[in-house]
Amino acid sequence: MVPPHTNAGAIYLQDTRVTFIHLKQPITPMPPATAPFAARLHACGTEIAHTGAELAARGWTPATSSNFSMRIDDGHVAVTISGRDKGALTADDVMAVGLDGRAYVPALRPSAETAVHLQVSRRQPETGAVLHSHSHNQTVASRLFAAQGVIALQGWELQKAITGYTTHDSKLDVPVFPNSQDMRDIEARVDGWLDAGKPLYAYLIDGHGLYTWGRSMAEARRHLEALEFLLACELDLKRLGGIQ
Amino acid sequence: MVPPHTNAGAIYLQDTRVTFIHLKQPITPMPPATAPFAARLHACGTEIAHTGAELAARGWTPATSSNFSMRIDDGHVAVTISGRDKGALTADDVMAVGLDGRAYVPALRPSAETAVHLQVSRRQPETGAVLHSHSHNQTVASRLFAAQGVIALQGWELQKAITGYTTHDSKLDVPVFPNSQDMRDIEARVDGWLDAGKPLYAYLIDGHGLYTWGRSMAEARRHLEALEFLLACELDLKRLGGIQ
């Protein structure tokens, strides 16, 4: 039995977790009708709304573009509802979706790119938050490097902001995948990269923006901020004629 | 008879609307002396002032440039008064003008480009708001593409922010018309484009800025934000030597 929901801030995940430990793959998520689930969904929504306001203030989410998600539990993700202004989100602009893509409130439509968010969470289960943004630098870099399919970052101290990187001498590859209105095309590109055994911390879609993620929202944001900075530097080096 | 004006937020448009349904073309607008009309004008002024403050904060309305309008009813438009600082507007900086250009307070002078606002509302009657802004990117792009007369946007996901566009693969043409201090020259260019049957969502005037519109102020702003973003990206691709 679920205790009455008296504290929106409290998160009790144990009972739902137990359920999922036994289910594994294929995932058949439970209906999110429990109070702990609702509390956790609300907490994710609040953190996503806060992040949206900050990214929008930097101009990285123009014209209702971009979408964000956080892991609720082993089988569910909280994701932004389609078409909302990302600078004015509240917890109510975020909805629960199962890892298999099933939405719990069929009247609401999750962000069009939800499938790609779910793919990250399935393939890298430690992922806690996924951010898709659409800054000027991300968009221009994606067009400029689309033909060669990858941006190779090297020699920047800020590469160390990506978890696992400890020196500017390492190489950080950010792939650029072709854009498609069919998310399965993009999923196939991501699967191809990962199945080839290459590390993946972020990717660009041509003319469309960046996906990156982290174990927590804080880590995802640090990755986003570092990649935005590095892409801006790479573009500017090109404008300046490159390193002699 | 007009009910007493007890709630500035309420909008009763029926009676004036009835009048206009019978009048059609040529439009002879009624004097805006009714309380519902005044309330609707005030509501438009408030929304325009709010929009002006946000666009000015982004630097898109330098040195008292730019002007904005909203549809009041079938025969009237609310438009900014000439020469006011667009970042510090109040509802009192907006005045009513008939679709035929007649101003109701002859002592006030509407924005110099009012005729162009009215033309959009006459030719595309579903228009609810028209925005003319004057950002750096809009102005530079207008000079750079003036000779070829059009900027062809293609391959950008954000084209989907323009109502009616559903894929980045479509082509979005933004014409660039020559500047003139005589608004009839600009009206003739717009008429020429529309009479040729070409779709028109926005246009640039050489050295002068952008016009765009939407069914509501929210749609007009989404169009403006998307077009500003796309023009900035196009310019930057050019600075970077273009797509190889």
Added chain:
Amino acid sequence: MVPPHTNAGAIYLQDTRVTFIHLKQPITPMPPATAPFAARLHACGTEIAHTGAELAARGWTPATSSNFSMRIDDGHVAVTISGRDKGALTADDVMAVGLDGRAYVPALRPSAETAVHLQVSRRQPETGAVLHSHSHNQTVASRLFAAQGVIALQGWELQKAITGYTTHDSKLDVPVFPNSQDMRDIEARVDGWLDAGKPLYAYLIDGHGLYTWGRSMAEARRHLEALEFLLACELDLKRLGGIQ
């Protein structure tokens, strides 16, 4: 006799004015000991401080650079004290200086470029405010166009923000004078330009920034905002390879 100073906002300029009408050249300013003079100085200081905060917020006054002045009366100017942070001015950071350059509080040092402010006020007596700022675009443009000595602005709608300009087809020349630590060198350049009968609304000093002015602070700011915008556009057209 001077009435007791009971209202800091009130400005009574008549008595000092009478004095100056009879004095003409050479100017021997009266000591600014009257209450009306003090009130007017304080009002100028408040307006200068407000302007400084807004220009600093745009990054146009880096590292305590820039200085501002306003006309107090026929014989005196209020000017910023040397070395103060232009983003954090109060009325107390502004001091009175006679048109002949005499400071009334010898312990305070007015801005190093005070002589150039006074020259504008002497040669164009209708001047109410002079702004010297130091933005990125102003500084870069001054270096880039120093050899040819002038930036010729043409074809921009925003030229109409300069008082007296009514069309984008006119030509607006902004001279670029060589920098010097001796203000007399700069004064001589300005005199040379004016003595040749050329109109002057603003000028750049090489590597140093912009001077512009207006009959009121509002007009001076509109001129500054328009010129900053136009210089930024000219530079960007150059980055983009110019108009084909």
Added chain:
Amino acid sequence: MVPPHTNAGAIYLQDTRVTFIHLKQPITPMPPATAPFAARLHACGTEIAHTGAELAARGWTPATSSNFSMRIDDGHVAVTISGRDKGALTADDVMAVGLDGRAYVPALRPSAETAVHLQVSRRQPETGAVLHSHSHNQTVASRLFAAQGVIALQGWELQKAITGYTTHDSKLDVPVFPNSQDMRDIEARVDGWLDAGKPLYAYLIDGHGLYTWGRSMAEARRHLEALEFLLACELDLKRLGGIQ
């Protein structure tokens, strides 16, 4: 004996100072257990936090990069703790370190570049504050000028914002040292430059950002703001094809 700590704002440095006058080199700092020392550490922490918030707002400290320090007394420096968000610092995110590098709370790790901060304080004992930031312009300039090892600034009025410079005609050399994850490599480069008798007000590390300092935090910030401005101008002149 130490008086009871009743006023966090008060700073009594005499007793600790006496100790250090006698110790000289090698420095064996006293434990920072006295109330005056704690008060001074707290005051430094507050000033560093305030500075961090302002630099972060300008985007100069992306993704938890950058670090700052202030001199506490003859033998100690207050420095930011590793990995904290530089836009959200409090006095508690700053710790005391001896000039010999000894940290007083072994459980805390000072910023990775602490050794470089200490070197500045040892070689230029009048230094009161050291700022390491990581702006776009600093990072791009460091890559672009790494091969020639120095950026020579000349002809900019704002060079006068660097203490000791009185004319734009002087030359201000900012060296660019290779990056290394071993701080001793960077220290050796700095020592080499200083031992050659060359003036040093700031230096860049390739792909990594800028170090600058001043006798007070205000002077260090003025130096940082001026150098950021000058580097941005130098880069932009290059984008524009340089001075003809």
